[in-house]
Amino acid sequence: MIYDVAIIGAGVSGASTAWQLSHFDCRTILLERWADVGFGVSKANSGIVHGGFHHPVSTLKAKLEIRGNLMFEKLQYELGFPFQRNGILVVAFSEEQMATVRKLYQQGIANGVRNLEMCGRDRLLELEPKLNPEVVGGFFAPNGGTIEPYRYVFSLVEGAMRNGVELQCNFEVTQGKWNAEESFWRLTAADGREISARRVVNAAGLFADQISHVCGAEEYRIHPRKGEEYLLDRNSSARPRRVIFPVPSRDSKGVLVIPTAEGTTMIGPTADPAEDKLDTTTSADNMHRIVALVRQMVNGISTRDIITSFAGLRPVLESEDFYIARSEKAPHFIQVAGIQSPGLTASPAIGEYVKDLLKEDGMTLTEKNHVVQELPVRHEIRHETPETLDTLHKDDPRWTHVVCRCENISEAEIIEAVRKGHTTLDGVKFYTRGGMGRCQGGFCSAKIMKIISRESGIPMEKLTKKGGNSRLLGGVLGSAEVEPMPEK
Ligand SMILES: Cc1cc2nc3c(=O)[nH]c(=O)nc-3n(C[C@H](O)[C@H](O)[C@H](O)COP(=O)(O)OP(=O)(O)OC[C@H]3O[C@@H](n4cnc5c(N)ncnc54)[C@H](O)[C@@H]3O)c2cc1C
Numbered sequence: 001m002i003y004d005v006a007i008i009g010a011g012v013s014g015a016s017t018a019w020q021l022s023h024f025d026c027r028t029i030l031l032e033r034w035a036d037v038g039f040g041v042s043k044a045n046s047g048i049v050h051g052g053f054h055h056p057v058s059t060l061k062a063k064l065e066i067r068g069n070l071m072f073e074k075l076q077y078e079l080g081f082p083f084q085r086n087g088i089l090v091v092a093f094s095e096e097q098m099a100t101v102r103k104l105y106q107q108g109i110a111n112g113v114r115n116l117e118m119c120g121r122d123r124l125l126e127l128e129p130k131l132n133p134e135v136v137g138g139f140f141a142p143n144g145g146t147i148e149p150y151r152y153v154f155s156l157v158e159g160a161m162r163n164g165v166e167l168q169c170n171f172e173v174t175q176g177k178w179n180a181e182e183s184f185w186r187l188t189a190a191d192g193r194e195i196s197a198r199r200v201v202n203a204a205g206l207f208a209d210q211i212s213h214v215c216g217a218e219e220y221r222i223h224p225r226k227g228e229e230y231l232l233d234r235n236s237s238a239r240p241r242r243v244i245f246p247v248p249s250r251d252s253k254g255v256l257v258i259p260t261a262e263g264t265t266m267i268g269p270t271a272d273p274a275e276d277k278l279d280t281t282t283s284a285d286n287m288h289r290i291v292a293l294v295r296q297m298v299n300g301i302s303t304r305d306i307i308t309s310f311a312g313l314r315p316v317l318e319s320e321d322f323y324i325a326r327s328e329k330a331p332h333f334i335q336v337a338g339i340q341s342p343g344l345t346a347s348p349a350i351g352e353y354v355k356d357l358l359k360e361d362g363m364t365l366t367e368k369n370h371v372v373q374e375l376p377v378r379h380e381i382r383h384e385t386p387e388t389l390d391t392l393h394k395d396d397p398r399w400t401h402v403v404c405r406c407e408n409i410s411e412a413e414i415i416e417a418v419r420k421g422h423t424t425l426d427g428v429k430f431y432t433r434g435g436m437g438r439c440q441g442g443f444c445s446a447k448i449m450k451i452i453s454r455e456s457g458i459p460m461e462k463l464t465k466k467g468g469n470s471r472l473l474g475g476v477l478g479s480a481e482v483e484p485m486p487e488k
Contacts (some may be wrong), residue, residue: 016347046268054104089138124138227312232437248470317337
């Protein structure tokens with residue numbers, strides 16, 4: 001069986017491409033090295049839908065950011081992920097910083113961004129009362145917003161799969177060979193599995209350079225740039241209404257205060273070069289650095305409110321731009337590389353752009369007669385009215401059996417996640433938010449693991465945090481002898 005397209009990498013770029021292609025008559029397969037989708041850079045970012053003013057429109061990343069930004073309402077309507085257009089404030093605390101603010105505003109206008117508003121101190125404080133009153137000025141971009149990035153990837157992939165796209169997780173592509181006689185690619189996984197496809201889309205994030213190399217396409221290097229983020233308790237009094245940006249530096253948009261789409265507050269990220277593409281450690285030094293920076297912008301930020309931290313690595317190319325193009329070396333091979341920030345914002349447009357490149361590459365794309373355009377409504381008890389909860393309870397009492405008390409997640413929601421194929425602890429956490437609250441899974445992880453095991457048939461001792469070697473239990477479990485935990 002030869003697929004029409006194999007997409008390597010199920011982050012926002014690959015998932016958005018899969019969603020686009022699922023509207024056409026073609027056999028598409030999405031290949032992901034980890035146990036679930038969205039476990040690469042796409043799960044560890046600031047979750048901001050950027051406003052289109054940070055980069056000049058001569059860059060591909062700005063073009064796709066501006067187009068992508070406009071596509072989120074329709075996508076949210078169709079796929080139902082958490083997204084709010086609550087606006088961005090860029091703020092200055094000195095006349096010197098105001099010069100950068102003015103330049104950014106002008107860049108936004110030149111990029112065609114609508115409704116940007118230059119603001120004095122009083123207007124800024126009216127738009128965001130949590131701002132430090134020493135603010136001098138800034139501007140407001142009402143088109144900015146926040147999104148839950150992992151839910152967004154899950155929704156794109158679920159939508160694509162309902163329209164016939166196939167997914168293979170735990171499929172780490174290690175080799176790609178072009179068969180010139182019969183015109184197809186053969187992709188081989190680390191465990192020896194193989195699939196064949198007429199065309200390949202390389203959306204492998206931090207590892208796009210390796211995929212390009214093993215497929216005999218262009219040689220380039222992805223430089224990881226680490227960003228640490230710190231999450232505050234949902235009761236933190238510091239939660240602003242808008243996303244607050246300082247003036248940017250050369251390498252980053254700066255350290256921000258982010259009211260997330262799910263009601264918590266996040267501060268970060270840093271932007272430091274990293275050696276190891278899998279190094280997601282965070283440090284106390286960086287925590288203190290971030291807290292000191294955001295305290296200059298917003299009142300009431302306390303280290304006591306920090307409940308967890310994480311880090312993501314931006315896949316950066318020398319050019320600092322996206323590289324999305326048909327390969328000039330390898331036949332029928334599309335490069336989707338260097339997708340650093342604003343990759344999340346640009347992703348709906350990246351999918352569209354790749355679809356157009358596939359057409360340019362000679363692929364016939366005929367629209368399907370029937371496509372699933374909207375996902376079924378998903379119940380989440382934290383958002384339901386008492387009346388709906390009562391109906392759900394009568395149907396199945398597990399809807400009112402709360403398993404994660406911090407985030408108010410029921411057993412029925414966890415079961416639904418498992419039935420949709422999320423069988424790792426992180427997969428269930430990202431799908432439901434179970435374990436994401438103040439106690440960070442201290443009280444509910446064991447209960448969630450039992451439900452995953454019962455529903456999936458995976459024995460408790462084989463459950464993992466995120467696939468691979470990340471087994472959760474070691475030692476002796478009841479009467480079951482469990483092998484020792486593998487070395488990391
Ligand atoms: C700290 C931080 C903050 C950010 N904040 C924002 C923001 O607020 N707004 C914004 O717009 N952007 C933001 N970004 C950028 C954004 O997160 C990325 O641009 C985007 O997630 C990249 O998506 P991707 O699909 O290209 O890569 P990924 O999400 O990394 O997806 C690539 C996938 O390929 C898989 N893969 C790799 N190798 C193989 C292989 N050999 N075989 C099979 N699969 C493979 C990986 O496992 C991964 O799942 C931020 C990034 C960071 C790090």
